Amino acid sequence: MRHVLDMKDFSKEEVERLVERALQLKKMRQRPKALRGKFLATAFFEPSTRTKLSFQRAAKELGMKVIDFITEISSLRKGETDLDTLLTLEAMEINAIVVRTRKNEAPKYFAQHLSVPVINGGDGTNEHPTQAFLDLTTLYEHFAKLDLRVAIVGDILHSRVARSLVEGLNKFGANVRLCGPEEFVPKTFPGVELIAHDLREAVKDVDAIYTLRIQKERLEQVFDNVEEFFIEYQINEEILKAAPSHAVIMHPGPINRNVEISDEVAYSKRSLILNQVKNGVYARMAVLEEALRLDETVRSLEESMA
Amino acid sequence: MRHVLDMKDFSKEEVERLVERALQLKKMRQRPKALRGKFLATAFFEPSTRTKLSFQRAAKELGMKVIDFITEISSLRKGETDLDTLLTLEAMEINAIVVRTRKNEAPKYFAQHLSVPVINGGDGTNEHPTQAFLDLTTLYEHFAKLDLRVAIVGDILHSRVARSLVEGLNKFGANVRLCGPEEFVPKTFPGVELIAHDLREAVKDVDAIYTLRIQKERLEQVFDNVEEFFIEYQINEEILKAAPSHAVIMHPGPINRNVEISDEVAYSKRSLILNQVKNGVYARMAVLEEALRLDETVRSLEESMA
């Protein structure tokens, strides 16, 4: 077995293998049956329909069964820690657990206490590695290479999506630049040379523009007029004139229509947004295989030695 | 593939075929495997346990897998439109989507933008076609014909159930009369001759009395004493004395016990209410087959030509 915690735990070769596996799974008519009958638990301590459904879709396609722990309903139960919940799921003979949590690094902590693979479905502002896997899969599918120029635009500071994506792109020598309002972009970022506040400048020679979701529901608790901060950073037809004509548009979803991205761009031919969703299912199939792979090897060894 | 949007889109012959297929599926010991491994998404933007569970039960009986999009939990996510949600589900390689929505005609709008079949699970006050399919199946099973006399009783004005049922019955030359308090019955209704306010008069020669659910939780926001309006329209033993002894009782559920219908009638031998629930599963199996049918034909054609 293997925990899937952070993009930084994966070597370039491993990322390559997973991206290629995702695209291979996409083309197959008959999916592999190795995981048939195994159980995946989805434990989303923070709500997230999109990622959860994508994992459920992926798991079921591989013949896995899914147990969904719904926190909204069970949160009435005070006193039980998140780790207790996961230990309980593990004891129910679940084979792998996807965790979404508000707490940075919590999946790492869970992994230390669990003997089934933990898959990080997003932890606070830290990482969202399966999002990066699907983003890389989508870029590789489109460009057939990953040493690209990519501008990531928006609230970089609070974005686990940005962190995982930069980590992934850097393995391939990509040129990444970050762009957003001063309040929402760190002064330095590991592995990134260019940090800009001028969007036109940032996109002028890129292959891809990756717009982040503005998490209004959270930011509005801290700032008034959240949208004002980002108004100059909306990706729209006007801005695209400053970018190369071959540049594609990406977004992790769900989009705030006409906030960080205009409608006409979100659903244009240059947008890979729905490809990202589609590839998310295949990337997560590849991740599930990876998470349960070593487990299999060990178990079949044990059986042959018994 | 075929969208299932409104009862009015189906010809008499098509309705007949679907009703007969539902009753055929009901009798089978081994259900067909054509849809095995396909995915159905249930996207209920308005809560509805009964219809959703019925679809899930039907889909799983046919070997389909189900992905359930739960709006209550995900509605935190502002900014994503319902269409965006459905486009996302489609991109996850879902094969059909059942939609329940408060907005009239929204399923039609969704269908224009999606390439997978959209099944209307109820849209505002417009239509609820699969309810009508199960109602017709239940009537046909009982009477072996559909040119019946049917009284529909209650809040006709806000009822998508009534609208779809009238549409369906009219195809078979049924004689439909509508009955309810003045405030809740339109002055005219396409295809209906008799609109009455006297319940005894309305039921005196009918084959079936179809009581609608009083949607108290909504009406109470507009009217005081909602129950007072409908007190004369309760179906009870007393009223049944005015109807022929062979007349059956129907209700789309869930019932408000002793409001629109008395307990002793709801669970009497004349009541077909639980037959409706049972036939709902088979009618929805037939609808799922229909929705995915042409798709299959096209796909197998494509494969044989590849």
Add this chain to the structure above:
Amino acid sequence: MRHVLDMKDFSKEEVERLVERALQLKKMRQRPKALRGKFLATAFFEPSTRTKLSFQRAAKELGMKVIDFITEISSLRKGETDLDTLLTLEAMEINAIVVRTRKNEAPKYFAQHLSVPVINGGDGTNEHPTQAFLDLTTLYEHFAKLDLRVAIVGDILHSRVARSLVEGLNKFGANVRLCGPEEFVPKTFPGVELIAHDLREAVKDVDAIYTLRIQKERLEQVFDNVEEFFIEYQINEEILKAAPSHAVIMHPGPINRNVEISDEVAYSKRSLILNQVKNGVYARMAVLEEALRLDETVRSLEESMA
């Protein structure tokens, strides 16, 4: 078919058979396929993640399909009684229903009106028979016998877990003693000789200490400072010095960490808490087989006579 309502409905021999079946199922590599394709509905009118997930896990392992009725979402629907909901599920051709309810004896009432097996997943302060089955399975697995000395500690008065467990242990001639604050322990309890308020006295010669969960969320509505009542009854290293060294610790979960049980005890080698969770899946598989067993016999008889 057979309803599974109360532990007191089962003979000693039947309990033995179910406990042995649970342990047999635990050891199997290939689970039996007799229930494949049958449908289980989980209808939890009171939220309970743990029991629900355990039943879902058990049912899916046996190849059953699961329909989950979520009350939180559907409770908007006023006017439908719980029995109506269950009649509706039954009409959807569900093969068995697990019910959790706040109302004592409600499962018995439901069973009188339903023709599918009703499994009690906990009813008010009455019984929680499948919890007792898994507790007995865990004790039997550890001690290879059930005529043990067991101290049950905490809020006995409101505990359906205690009631079912005492009922079960008594069949095997176990020596059960109850211990807790005066306000929370009845003066007499059927089949129990020793009712104590001194925890050290109660545990001094036991084989197992069974700590109950303090249901703070409910008790706090009645009492101030709920934790104060129970402070002398916490199971911790200090208290364990008063118990035999072979005594094991059990808890139905979820635990209130460092309230009724200290962390170091809950996750110590003497704790069987996670074994209980694990055995819960197998005990519930055995219960599902039992609930659907006679049904099968009758049905196959009918078929052979047809």
